[in-house]
Amino acid sequence: MKYSLLLVALLSASSLMAETPMQNNDMSTVSQETSVASQEMSSEVKEEQVLKKNEGIRISVTGQGVAPMNTNSPAQAYALAKRAAVADAYRLIAEKVKGVRIDGQDLIKDMMVKRSTVRTSVQAMIRNANIVETTFKDGLCEVEMEVTISHSQFAQ
């Protein structure tokens, strides 16, 4: 009886010893996966532009605006559409420089989506933005705008 118990104990111990390297292998594969993921992340970070000292970043956007329906002349339509396009370009610059605040809300009733709302908001102060090009076609005005930001503007 004692020998049989000892044999069972030895067998279980050997099986445990056999499983351990496999677990180690699993761990190594997991660690390999994480290292690959971190490499991908680092490559993504490298692609992102970072503001450095003595080096500026130029941000270029294209804003779009539409002329209202009830305009008196094509010139008025152009002027109003351009104003709207400039505001859109400013908004795009603000989104790029400062980021967007996003708020979402879903109303589900009887297992069905009744209302889905996404709210976004941006607040920023934009200075020295320049209009590069303006095009107006079929009531749509497009304004290409750029701004150069430097490290000194953000230094405290």
Add this chain to the structure above:
Amino acid sequence: MRSRDGSYNFSLSICSVVLFLFSSTLLNASDYLVSYRYVVKDAILYNETLDISKSMKKCIGEPTKSLILDSYENDDLEDIILKNSTEFIDFIHTLGLQVEHKESTTNAINKSTTILTLKTTCFEVDFNDNFARISPLK
């Protein structure tokens, strides 16, 4: 005030001319408060407001980059700006605008509002015969 050669009237007239020139230059440079705001809803211009008012007290600050506009022999800043609105609004853009944007999408229907604001800024305005020099104070 009597001069050496005794021409009292001559020296007095020179003083009065100098005083007149000094006071006229002081009077021609005035301070104005300007604010500008426009609202764009769903990519269409909704409302635009440009408020101009003469300052009731002297503004503190140094004049920075200035804009020269044709005054058409006019001393009213509002008239001058209305006649040169494009140039003035482009100039305002370079000073810096506060951007406020709100957008909401409910059941795939999108609504957006963008407000651009120039907060009330004091401008020093020099009126001349044919032009007016407008400089924001900082």
